[in-house]
Amino acid sequence: MTANQQIILDNRPQGEAVESNFKLVQGTVPALQDGQVLVRHHYLSLDPYMRGRMNDAKSYAAPQPLGEVMQGGTVGEVVDSRHPKYQAGDKVVGMGGWQEYSVVDGNAPGALRKVDTTHVPLSYYLGAVGMPGVTAWYGLVKIINPKAGETVVVSAATGAVGSAFAALAKARGCRVVGIAGGPDKCRYATEELGFDACIDYREHPDLKSMARALKEACPDGIDGYFENVGGYIFDAVLLRTNAFARVALCGMIAGYDGQPLPLANPALILVNRLKIEGFIVSEHMEVWGEALAELAGLVAAGKLRPRETISEGLASAPSAFLGLLKGKNFGKQLVKLTP
Incomplete structure (x- = not known):
């Protein structure tokens, strides 16, 4: 029996999440049944949506069960297989969770997908060429649907979603403005990600100041907004929206x-005849193939150069996750599980 370190949700947060909500436990890998695949995880994805699932509250996804392995995206390598479609050595992406190994039903739709690492690094399949990238693609293409020359804005601009959004929007001829935390992130946004401007929200910590910064960065107003944050930043963006602007609420x-x-x-929604649409990318699997193909092409062409913040070892996942929620990461937050 192979040992398998795991992190479970031990108790639910009371307000702000803390490290003691999680617990590191030692498990074992069960013997494979017919149709199953054993995957050793190389990287674990940490994403903001996981915080919402820690609460026992009605939402678009069921709460993370207490006492069970934290759920989340993983990339890794098949080490054993009793399914004809998968062989040892195959690189795969799935939802293996916060653990070193997972046993996956190879027949379950969407549970496991083989990936090509010739031109795209394995870790990118959890970020730019994975769920975050497709999230950016759907919000931009299907909800904002911009015309060349329009101004689009994205909050959390240098994260996995924001960086993909910039590349996709620039490819469509848009003026792209980001909102990020700190001068280093804003410099990275304009110098490496191709943003036309980036606003440091730490320099503009209230509605009036942020609205003034947006007016300067978006002299022709805002035609599309990709929302990751909410709060006063959303209020400031709404003040600068043009008539018939579209908001993708992620x-x-x-x-x-x-x-x-x-x-x-909220009267601005009426005054400016805004379209505001929330979406969950897992409900739109029909677009993933098209989106991933465009994102992989942008990476291969050097037009999408995502950064990664990599934490070492499974035990580091809780602190890295809490840091992500406070914006301490730079780009996509990952946990590396292999030496």
Whole structure:
């Protein structure tokens, strides 16, 4: 029996999440049954949506069960297989969770996908050429649907979703403005990701200041907004929207600890005839093939150069995750599980 370190959700957060909500446990890998595949994880993905699932509250996804392995995306290598489609050595992406190994039903739709690492590094399949990249693609292409020359804005601009959004929007001829935390992230946004401008929210910590910065960065107003944060930043963006602007509502990280996020001026939705649409990318599997093909092409062409923050070892996952929620990561947050 192979030992398998795992991190479970031990108890639910009371307000802000803390490391003691998680527990590192020692498990074992069960013997494979027919149709199953054993995967050794190389990287584990950490994503903001996981915070919402830690709460026992009604949402678009069921809460993370207590006492079970934290759920999340993984990339790794097949080490044993009793399924004809998968062989040892295959590189795969799946939802293996916060553990070193997972046993996967090879017949379950979408549970495991083989990936090509010739031109795209394995870790990118958890970021730019994975769920975050497809999230950016769907919000931009299917909801904002911009025309060349329009101005689009994205919050959390240098994260896995924001960086992909910039490359996709620039490919469509848009003016792209980002909102990120700190001068280093803003410099990276403009110098490496191709943003036309980036606003440091730490320099603009309130509605009035942020609205003024957006007015300067978006002299022709805002035609499309990709929302990851909520709070006063959303309020400031709404003040600068043009008539018939479109908002893709992906995340509200400012409210993940449970506090409400009221809008300061909801009448702007009517005045500017805004289209605001929330979406969950896993409900739109029909677009993944098209989106992943474009994203892989952008990476191969050097037009999408995502950064990664990599934490070492499974035990580091809780602290790295809590850091992600506070914006301490730079780019996609991963945990490396192999030497």
